[in-house]
Amino acid sequence: MTKKMSELLSKEEFEAKLRGMGDMYHIHHPFHIRMYKGECTKEEIQGWVANRFYYQTAIPIKDAAIMSNNPPLEDRRKWIDRITDHDSVGGGIEAWLELGEAVGLNKEDLISHKYVLPAVKFAVDAYINFAKQRPWKEAAMSSLTEMFAPQIHQQRLNTWPDNYPWIEAKGLRYFQKRLSEARRDVQHGLSITLEEFNTVELQNKAFEILQFKLDILWTMCDALYLAYELKRPPYFNIEGYENEQRKINCSE
Ligand SMILES: O=C(O)c1cc(C(=O)O)c2c(n1)C(=O)C(=O)c1cc(C(=O)O)[nH]c1-2
Numbered sequence: 001m002t003k004k005m006s007e008l009l010s011k012e013e014f015e016a017k018l019r020g021m022g023d024m025y026h027i028h029h030p031f032h033i034r035m036y037k038g039e040c041t042k043e044e045i046q047g048w049v050a051n052r053f054y055y056q057t058a059i060p061i062k063d064a065a066i067m068s069n070n071p072p073l074e075d076r077r078k079w080i081d082r083i084t085d086h087d088s089v090g091g092g093i094e095a096w097l098e099l100g101e102a103v104g105l106n107k108e109d110l111i112s113h114k115y116v117l118p119a120v121k122f123a124v125d126a127y128i129n130f131a132k133q134r135p136w137k138e139a140a141m142s143s144l145t146e147m148f149a150p151q152i153h154q155q156r157l158n159t160w161p162d163n164y165p166w167i168e169a170k171g172l173r174y175f176q177k178r179l180s181e182a183r184r185d186v187q188h189g190l191s192i193t194l195e196e197f198n199t200v201e202l203q204n205k206a207f208e209i210l211q212f213k214l215d216i217l218w219t220m221c222d223a224l225y226l227a228y229e230l231k232r233p234p235y236f237n238i239e240g241y242e243n244e245q246r247k248i249n250c251s252e
Pocket residue numbers: 059142143144145146147148149152153178217
């Protein structure tokens with residue numbers, strides 16, 4: 001957890017401290033470490049793709065919520081690009097559906113969100129609700145975990161072809177596409193943050209917001225780890241409860 005600051009940081013110090021919070025990025029979660037090392041089973045990869053799809057569909061929804069909170073025209077123009085990155089024809093949602101197909105998931109199952117674990121749903125919904133309820137600048141800065149995202153996308157591009165040769169190459173388009181998009185988003189998000197969070201109280205608030213977002217991503221990984229690696233999905237110990245509807249059927 002980040003300690004509260006008692007003095008105003010310069011923009012350089014403020015940015016360095018925000019970037020330092022990358023130490024808590026989900027790239028360091030045991031589930032992600034196993035994934036990039038090639039240790040995940042097919043079911044675990046499918047589980048991650050299916051659960052992450054819930055996050056994917058939430059991103060343009062939370063971006064639309066930010067738009068609805070009335071940022072200035074210049075920012076709205078940039079924000080529209082974020083929405084089209086995901087929702088346009090050939091955009092991120094379609095690329096993620098291709099990833100789903102590439103890992104052997106049925107498109108309808110993915111779209112239905114039938115495999116989404118409750119903790120993943122709660123975490124992602126918290127992100128949408130935050131964007132709906134908070135002033136647009138706070139919601140805009142919460143996207144700054146994207147500072148750390150190019151590294152995680154690049155890591156997948158570098159390691160998946162060797163570690164998971166069964167995944168069709170077309171599935172990797174999403175990660176390739178995000179490399180430049182995330183960098184552009186970060187430039188905009190950072191310029192808003194460094195400019196507008198310009199008192200000790202606001203800088204402390206920015207650290208809290210970034211922590212909240214890191215917590216969302218980490219919590220999603222916790223849920224996946226529990227369900228797929230430890231084999232403890234919700235209600236696993238309750239006799240007679242059929243957890244079948246969330247179970248991924250894959251032939252290894
Ligand atoms: O694969 C990842 O680990 C990862 C993480 C994040 C993130 O840090 O929030 C995003 C993405 N991917 C991503 O693809 C994406 O489009 C995205 C948008 C946002 C956002 O908060 O607006 N985060 C992320």
